[in-house]
Each structure stands twice: as C-alpha cells, then as structure tokens.
Amino acid sequence: MTITKENVLAALSTVQEPELHRDLVSLNMIKDISIDGGNISFTVELTTPACPLRGRIQNEAKDAVMRLPGVVNVNVKLDSRVVSDGRDRGVLGLSVKNAVAVASGKGGVGKSTVSVNLAIALAKTGARVGLLDADIYGPNVPTMMGIDHLPPALGEKMLPAEVYGVKLMSIGFLVKPGQPLIWRGPMLHSAIRQFLTDVEWGDLDYLIIDLPPGTGDAQLSLAQSLALSGAVIVTLPQAVSLEDASRGLQMFKVLNVPILGVVENMSYLELPDGTRVDVFGNGGGETLAKESDVPFLGTIPMDPDVRKGGDGGTPVVVSLPDSASGKAFIDIAGKVAASLSIAAKTENSGLTIKMVE
Numbered sequence: 144m145t146i147t148k149e150n151v152l153a154a155l156s157t158v159q160e161p162e163l164h165r166d167l168v169s170l171n172m173i174k175d176i177s178i179d180g181g182n183i184s185f186t187v188e189l190t191t192p193a194c195p196l197r198g199r200i201q202n203e204a205k206d207a208v209m210r211l212p213g214v215v216n217v218n219v220k221l222d223s224r225v226v227s228d229g230r231d232r233g234v235l236g237l238s239v240k241n242a243v244a245v246a247s248g249k250g251g252v253g254k255s256t257v258s259v260n261l262a263i264a265l266a267k268t269g270a271r272v273g274l275l276d277a278d279i280y281g282p283n284v285p286t287m288m289g290i291d292h293l294p295p296a297l298g299e300k301m302l303p304a305e306v307y308g309v310k311l312m313s314i315g316f317l318v319k320p321g322q323p324l325i326w327r328g329p330m331l332h333s334a335i336r337q338f339l340t341d342v343e344w345g346d347l348d349y350l351i352i353d354l355p356p357g358t359g360d361a362q363l364s365l366a367q368s369l370a371l372s373g374a375v376i377v378t379l380p381q382a383v384s385l386e387d388a389s390r391g392l393q394m395f396k397v398l399n400v401p402i403l404g405v406v407e408n409m410s411y412l413e414l415p416d417g418t419r420v421d422v423f424g425n426g427g428g429e430t431l432a433k434e435s436d437v438p439f440l441g442t443i444p445m446d447p448d449v450r451k452g453g454d455g456g457t458p459v460v461v462s463l464p465d466s467a468s469g470k471a472f473i474d475i476a477g478k479v480a481a482s483l484s485i486a487a488k489t490e491n492s493g494l495t496i497k498m499v500e
C-alpha cells in the first residue's frame with residue numbers, strides 16, 4: 144500500500160494533545176510531512192518550547208504513524224512557536240506574545256525570586272523572554288540577576304540589560320543604591336508605562352512583570368494598563384499570607400485577568416537527614432488554589448541556596464538547576480507556559496477560556 148499524506152494525518156488525528164484535550168491535526172500542529180516509501184518524517188509544532196509533555200507527544204505521534212501498514216521508520220521533529228494570547232499591545236509599542244504578572248498579597252514572600260527564576264527557566268527553553276521589575280518600592284531584581292547597569296541607550300529608546308538570556312528593565316538601574324523611592328500614584332503609573340513604551344524590548348514570547356506587593360490602587364492601575372495574559376500568585380503556606388494572597392486573587396478577578404495559578408514558596412525546610420520541617424505550616428497554597436478553583440503550580444522548598452543565589456546574583460536555576468528548588472522552578476515555568484498556551488489556543492479557536500468566577 145502506498146502511504147499518503149492523508150493516511151499520516153488520519154493516524155495523527157488519533158493523538159491527543161494531553162493538555163488541550165484535542166487532537167494534533169485539528170490543532171494544526173503537524174507540519175512538513177515527508178514520505179519516502181516506508182520512511183515518514185514530520186514536525187510537531189508545540190505551542191511553547193517549555194512544553195512539559197513534549198516527550199510524550201513525540202512518542203505518541205511516532206507510535207500512531209508506525210501502526211500504519213507499510214511504515215518502516217518514523218522521524219518526529221519537534222518545533223515550537225509560542226502562541227500569542229491575541230491581546231493587542233501595539234498601543235504600548237510592544238511586540239509581546241504573552242505578558243504575565245507575578246503578584247503577592249504582601250511583601251517578602253519571594254515574588255521577585257519567583258519572577259527571576261521563572262524568567263530564566265523560560266529563556267533556557269529557547270523562548271524570548273523579558274523581565275520588567277515593576278516593584279518600584281524595592282527594585283531588587285538587578286541584584287538578583289547580578290547586573291547593576293543598562294547598556295547605552297539607542298537613540299530615544301532605552302535598551303534593557305541582557306543577562307542569563309533574559310532582557311531586564313528595572314527602576315533599580317536608574318536610582319542610586321540606598322536612595323529612597325517615594326512614588327505617588329500618577330508618577331508610578333507613568334514610570335511603568337515608560338518602561339513599556341520607551342524601552343526597546345524587541346519581539347518577546349514572554350514578558351514577566353514583577354508587580355509591587357499588595358493590592359492597593361497602585362497595583363490595580365498597573366495591572367489594568369498592562370494588557371495581561373494572566374497572573375501568577377505567590378504565597379507562603381501560612382494562613383495570614385493566604386488571606387493576603389486571596390485578596391490578590393480577587394483583584395485579578397475584578398480585572399478579568401486569568402489566574403495562571405498559585406505558587407507556594409518556602410513550603411518546607413529539608414534537613415540534612417532528609418526530614419522535612421514545615422516552617423510556615425503546610426498545604427495552604429494548594430488549599431487556596433482549590434478553594435478559588437485555579438491551578439496549583441507547585442511548591443518551592445525553603446532553601447539557603449535560593450537566598451544565596453538571589454543575594455549573589457546567580458539565581459538557583461542557573462547555579463543549581465538540578466537541586467530540589469531548581470527543579471521546582473523549572474517545573475513551575477513549564478506549567479505556566481502550558482497554561483498560557485492552553486488559554487491562547489482555546490481563545491484563538493473560539494472555545495471558552497476558564498476565568499476565575
């Protein structure tokens with residue numbers, strides 16, 4: 144039997160994208176089919192290079208085509224093109240496919256640490272990533288990324304710093320260390336707007352935005368002006384932090400911004416003998432996610448190497464990617480990317496996107 148392109152597509156239409164629950168063909172993910180006798184090759188175009196299930200998709204696609212009579216060899220290439228959420232950010236002069244806010248109900252829970260490690264983990268998969276440190280009250284991202292200056296401006300536009308494959312902009316580059324920052328609402332708003340419009344970000348797959356902590360007017364107006372694809376909420380496991388995180392969640396709900404999920408930071412401390420100590424309680428982040436009907440993205444252990452990485456300018460996903468905390472950040476980055484591509488694909492294909500009720 145001569146194998147045709149239609150045969151190959153029919154076989155692949157039995158393979159489901161595990162997160163979108165639709166088949167690879169109707170999702171338009173199959174490209175470049177080539178047939179040479181019994182040797183078949185094609186490309187599966189993933190919706191993000193950070194796809195956590197890429198190996199599984201590749202195997203299932205290969206098996207499905209191998210089952211066709213007459214096939215002797217199947218070569219499945221993987222390619223990726225980050226899908227855009229379809230929001231128009233042209234008015235801000237931005238070419239950004241997805242803009243993700245990292246937020247917390249209160250300070251000190253590790254929001255900047257999550258933003259930095261998330262941005263680097265996404266960049267490591269090959270995506271084009273920007274990180275905007277919008278935490279104007281405590282812009283500590285440059286320290287965490289180990290860089291203290293911007294490159295010279297390009298004409299009218301400021302150029303972001305580039306470090307660990309991430310383009311970075313922060314008010315921290317523009318003020319002297321130790322100088323107090325006092326912002327009134329409108330100033331803050333225009334400063335952030337300038338960071339979007341007056342910075343040459345180039346084309347980005349993901350722009351991660353480290354928001355100031357809290358849920359006041361400043362946060363609200365910022366979140367409103369950013370045309371966000373979604374928000375990641377960072378919390379500690381204990382009840383007080385959860386109440387604050389829940390307020391953060393409500394804020395995005397009011398703004399109709401999808402919640403990509405909750406991250407529980409400093410979940411436990413692992414002692415040298417392997418015992419785990421729940422310093423701040425246990426399981427709160429997961430409970431909050433369940434109660435609010437949003438995804439739980441995972442826990443990050445309390446780890447001295449995370450703090451050292453932040454203080455020393457070498458984040459843990461760079462220095463110790465195989466440690467428990469390094470792996471946790473990489474896993475969370477994959478989930479965030481998957482959540483974004485599900486939201487974008489469902490939105491672009493006219494299906495209903497799940498918003499927080």
Ligand SMILES: Nc1ncnc2c1ncn2[C@@H]1O[C@H](COP(=O)(O)OP(=O)(O)OP(=O)(O)O)[C@@H](O)[C@H]1O
Pocket residue numbers: 247249250251252253254255256257278281283356408409443444445446447448449450451453454468
């Ligand atoms: N999982 C962790 N294990 C150990 N230390 C951590 C962890 N996460 C964050 N830290 C440390 O806790 C401190 C606060 O973290 P970070 O600055 O990220 O919090 P934040 O929520 O952004 O705070 P702020 O609201 O002040 O900007 C930092 O010193 C950081 O290195």
